């Protein structure tokens with residue numbers, strides 16, 4: 001089931017995201033993203049883009 005990420009709340013030390021079903025719009029869950037989590041996610045994105053842009 002595809003979900004849509006919605007930024008719900010921004011706090012000094014974390015961000016809270018709400019996840020909505022793209023079909024019916026109901027909330028399927030939420031997630032708290034701390035500054036540390038965000039740094040890890042940014043590193044993972046960089047690693048992924050390096051893999052994708054590597055010529056084969």
Ligand SMILES: [Zn+2]
Pocket residue numbers: 021022023024025026
């Ligand atoms: Zn739904």
